[in-house]
Amino acid sequence: MKNMRVVASVAIGLISVAALLFLSCGPAQDVVPEKLEPHIAGVFQVPNIDFWIPTRIGAQDAAKEYGCKWTFTGPPGMEIDKLISIFETTMAAETDGIVAQALDGQATVPVATRAKEAGIPIIITNDSSTYGIYDAWCGADGYEIGQRQGEELVRCLRGETSWAKSWGYEGGEVSGKIAVINAWPGLRHMEARVQGARDYLEQYPGIEYMPQVFGGTDISHTKEACTNILVANPDLKGFVLPGDLETAGAGQAIQELGLEGKVVIVGMDLTEINLTLVEEKVVAALTGQNPYDQGYLPVKAIAEYLLHGTAMAESYPTAIELITCDNIDEVLEREAAYIEAGTKLTTVEE
Numbered sequence: 209m210k211n212m213r214v215v216a217s218v219a220i221g222l223i224s225v226a227a228l229l230f231l232s233c234g235p236a237q238d239v240v241p242e243k244l245e246p247h248i249a250g251v252f253q254v255p256n257i258d259f260w261i262p263t264r265i266g267a268q269d270a271a272k273e274y275g276c277k278w279t280f281t282g283p284p285g286m287e288i289d290k291l292i293s294i295f296e297t298t299m300a301a302e303t304d305g306i307v308a309q310a311l312d313g314q315a316t317v318p319v320a321t322r323a324k325e326a327g328i329p330i331i332i333t334n335d336s337s338t339y340g341i342y343d344a345w346c347g348a349d350g351y352e353i354g355q356r357q358g359e360e361l362v363r364c365l366r367g368e369t370s371w372a373k374s375w376g377y378e379g380g381e382v383s384g385k386i387a388v389i390n391a392w393p394g395l396r397h398m399e400a401r402v403q404g405a406r407d408y409l410e411q412y413p414g415i416e417y418m419p420q421v422f423g424g425t426d427i428s429h430t431k432e433a434c435t436n437i438l439v440a441n442p443d444l445k446g447f448v449l450p451g452d453l454e455t456a457g458a459g460q461a462i463q464e465l466g467l468e469g470k471v472v473i474v475g476m477d478l479t480e481i482n483l484t485l486v487e488e489k490v491v492a493a494l495t496g497q498n499p500y501d502q503g504y505l506p507v508k509a510i511a512e513y514l515l516h517g518t519a520m521a522e523s524y525p526t527a528i529e530l531i532t533c534d535n536i537d538e539v540l541e542r543e544a545a546y547i548e549a550g551t552k553l554t555t556v557e558e
Contacts (some may be wrong), residue, residue: 354404375469383414431456
């Protein structure tokens with residue numbers, strides 16, 4: 209019996225040693241992090257607009273999933289200097305990671321460089337390039353968005369879409385004048401959308417792609433620009449528009465001039481105004497860029513890096529969605545749920 213107890217004791221000891229060795233050789237992500245609740249901050253240009261509601265919900269969902277603290281802030285206007293100031297304040301507030309959105313990502317490179325030197329990971333979202341300094345980017349590829357818009361415009365001109373058929377649109381020949389309004393000249397992701405559409409339409413010699421018009425940074429200005437184009441070009445066949453303001457302005461101009469069903473509008477972003485214009489068949493199609501994932505994916509990536517040491521990818525592309533009268537009802541239901549959830553979001557701290 210004594211020998212049996214000795215053997216059992218030795219066996220238990222060997223099992224314990226083996227278990228300790230196994231645990232000590234386990235993957236790095238099993239190590240308990242120094243900080244159990246990392247603080248990930250969102251610093252966004254004009255954070256209170258409706259477009260960011262799904263983004264904020266996505267970020268909150270990821271933060272809750274990983275047990276992180278999430279805050280969201282930014283300047284109420286377009287001033288890049290205020291964004292940089294808030295960026296710097298956020299860095300100094302014991303922030304462990306940052307999700308950034310800037311209308312001019314290049315302008316924020318110096319402050320992003322300082323964050324990187326301080327060991328704070330940064331992912332720039334709602335964009336399609338890293339500007340060389342950010343750890344990663346998240347968003348829908350702008351050039352591909354433009355290509356999809358050009359493709360849908362051609363389908364409408366041919367009379368192939370439900371929008372065209374509902375208006376008795378006499379399609380067939382892919383030709384005529386196509387205009388583009390850009391509210392944000394020089395912004396790389398916007399210019400990429402414009403270029404993508406232009407390159408796609410170049411394969412149709414009958415298309416006259418008119419020079420860009422820069423229509424200001426609110427709907428009233430883009431509406432005025434679109435109205436001027438329509439009045440000066442009564443034979444205009446359509447608009448390809450890279451942003452939400454441009455789309456809303458074009459739709460309102462079409463309504464005011466009574467040109468519904470006569471001019472094709474392929475626009476951008478699933479704002480309430482634009483979705484209503486699709487529902488009313490004023491706008492033929494919208495391209496969406498999945499704003500929910502633009503919040504969820506960056507927070508998830510930073511959380512996994514901070515908590516488990518998981519390397520971040522260089523990019524986190526989001527899917528491009530096409531909204532037409534064929535699927536508008538289900539999209540309206542989904543977006544209404546986001547808006548309802550948005551009423552429960554905390555006020556953005558400036």
